[in-house]
Amino acid sequence: MKISSLSFDDLVRKIKSAHSLADEVMVFDREFLTSKHILNPETMQPIRLEDTVFVLCRYGEISFSVDYKTIRLTNGSLLKLSKRHVIDNISIGSNCEAVAIVISRKLMQSCIRDTPVIKKILTATGRIHTAPILQLNEEEIRHITDIIMRIKKYLNMPEHAFQSHIVRYETGIFIMEAAHTYLQRLGIETQDGDKENRKNEIIRKFNELIIKHHKEQHAVLFYAEQMRITPAYLSRTVSAASGKSPLQWIDSALITEAKILLRKPDTTIKQVAYELNFGDQSSFGKFFRRHAGMTPMEYRNEMQKEK
Numbered sequence: 121m122k123i124s125s126l127s128f129d130d131l132v133r134k135i136k137s138a139h140s141l142a143d144e145v146m147v148f149d150r151e152f153l154t155s156k157h158i159l160n161p162e163t164m165q166p167i168r169l170e171d172t173v174f175v176l177c178r179y180g181e182i183s184f185s186v187d188y189k190t191i192r193l194t195n196g197s198l199l200k201l202s203k204r205h206v207i208d209n210i211s212i213g214s215n216c217e218a219v220a221i222v223i224s225r226k227l228m229q230s231c232i233r234d235t236p237v238i239k240k241i242l243t244a245t246g247r248i249h250t251a252p253i254l255q256l257n258e259e260e261i262r263h264i265t266d267i268i269m270r271i272k273k274y275l276n277m278p279e280h281a282f283q284s285h286i287v288r289y290e291t292g293i294f295i296m297e298a299a300h301t302y303l304q305r306l307g308i309e310t311q312d313g314d315k316e317n318r319k320n321e322i323i324r325k326f327n328e329l330i331i332k333h334h335k336e337q338h339a340v341l342f343y344a345e346q347m348r349i350t351p352a353y354l355s356r357t358v359s360a361a362s363g364k365s366p367l368q369w370i371d372s373a374l375i376t377e378a379k380i381l382l383r384k385p386d387t388t389i390k391q392v393a394y395e396l397n398f399g400d401q402s403s404f405g406k407f408f409r410r411h412a413g414m415t416p417m418e419y420r421n422e423m424q425k426e427k
Contacts, residue, residue, distance in 0.1 A: 144227040145291050147272040149219040166208040166376045172223045173201040174298060176256070176264055180216030185209045187331055188372040189362075193218070196256045198264065200298065206376055221268050223291060231292040254302055264301075267294045322347065322357050326366065334373035336397045340366045375411045378404075382420045389416045 175182070177193035184191055185208045186201065193199055201207070212218075223231075256264065271290045274283055329343050337343070343366060344351040351366075358366045374396060381392045393404035408416045 144224045145271065145275070145287060146222040147220070147268055147275060148222075149217075149268075149272075166206055166379050168380060169201055169205045169207060171225060172228050173199075173220060174223075174294075175199045175201070175218060175220040176261065176268070177216065177218045178261060178265065180213040180218070182213065182216055182218060183209075183211045187327065188369060188376060189327070191253065193253065196258075196261055198254045198256055198298070198301075200254075200302070206373075206380070208376055219265055219268050221271065221291075221294065223295070227288065227291060228295075230288065231295055256301070260301060264294075264297065267297060319357050319361060322349070322354065323361050326354065326358060326369070330369060330373050334370055335377060335395060338370055338374065338397065340370070343370075371407075371411060375408065378408055378416070379412070379419065382416055383423055385420075385424075389420075392416065 175193060175198070177195065177197045177199075179195055182193040185206075187206055188208075190209075191199065267290060271287055271294065274280060274286045274290065277283055280286070325347055326343055329346055333342070340351045340354065344354045347354065355366055358364070358369065362369070364372075378392060378396060381387055381395060382389070389404070390401045393401045396404065398404035398407065405415055408414075408419070412419055414422070
């Protein structure tokens with residue numbers, strides 16, 4: 121299997137230059153999501169999303185981590201990712217066929233403003249944050265794909281007098297159709313009595329707290345106290361559900377955040393250590409080396425070589 125030499129940032133720039141409307145909406149499919157664009161997982165750079173992304177895997181498999189948890193998309197999987205999600209370790213199968221749409225914050229706000237009901241739908245689907253993958257049937261796959269392809273069609277028609285209006289209109293339709301499908305699924309689950317039990321609620325809350333506090337809070341005790349449970353109970357619950365201890369989840373969040381910050385050349389290693397609430401640069405360096413297998417400076421130099 122051929123591994124592309126493109127860095128992730130290069131690939132993002134190439135995607136944006138391919139089909140864009142002032143960077144407000146982007147569509148990419150087989151050309152960018154097949155095996156020839158697989159990136160080496162050893163050099164994959166974690167990124168934090170600034171836009172809303174929907175990914176539909178029609179065939180094959182895509183795997184990556186979202187907020188430090190492994191996600192796998194297979195035939196008919198639809199994934200919604202929102203602003204500030206952290207993405208890492210992308211791997212795309214050789215037989216994968218997928219389509220995705222990236223919607224800027226500006227355009228999303230415009231769609232919500234023009235169609236206020238969208239905001240209510242997105243609020244109602246807040247549970248998607250903890251269970252973002254939805255399995256579509258064949259009819260739903262065709263329907264969602266058709267809408268995205270219509271958007272792509274008009275992105276490739278800059279000469280059309282109403283291009284921007286049509287793209288925005290079709291994007292609004294896509295958002296409503298996707299949200300409607302999620303709501304239908306969630307409604308079915310509720311009717312079947314498939315409610316989150318206590319353990320699932322603990323996992324969900326723990327993940328939310330890590331995303332919010334991992335920079336300044338590194339101790340399991342803090343998260344247990346926030347959830348009003350004992351550290352031992354939190355450890356048993358999280359370890360049984362995920363195979364990783366709470367401390368391992370916290371460390372994963374920290375190392376991913378550290379890699380994101382180290383990619384900023386104007387940020388010193390001392391500043392990274394301070395932002396992540398380490399006592400000094402030395403303790404941060406030891407932590408980073410233990411988890412990344414190299415020093416922060418060595419990692420920064422490796423990233424510079426990839427550009």
